[in-house]
Amino acid sequence: MPTAIHRAALAIAGLAFLAMPARAEAPVPRIAKGTLYETVRADLSALGWRPSPAAAEQSGCSIGREDVCKRYPEAEFCSGTGMGACGFLWSKNNTLIQVRTVGEDPAALTLQAIACRAGCRAR
Secondary structure, eight states: OOOHHHHHHHHHHHHHHHHSOOOOOOBOOOOOTTOBHHHHHHHHHHTTOEEOHHHHHTOEEOTTOHHHHHHOTTEEEEOSSTTTOEEEEEEETTEEEEEEEEOSSGGGOEEEEEEEEESOBOO
16 A cells, blocks of 8 residues: 555656656757758757658668768768768657758758658648
8 A cells, every 4th residue: 555655656757747748749840951961960950850860770761971970970871873862860859850962072061842651740
């Protein structure tokens, strides 16, 4: 049978849980197409987004694009052909987005699109 101390501790724990902020879905950020990825990274970070650790675990950089994956641990894939398309994963709360870029030079990748991967809400 719980004592008064146990009941008080449970009540305090319950109040602490209720006071915790909900981890709501985040809207997909809007950043202008053609923006340098370095700027996109800074903008996302300023908005509370973080590089997703899942990307590093499943990196799909093509031979010759390892420099991109080394420079950006959030890289999910990077193509060695065509326009040099790359995808980067970012997360915030329960939301996962993919940032797609094009370009050959890792320092000059430009934004093509930002797309929801999971848990996004409409604007």
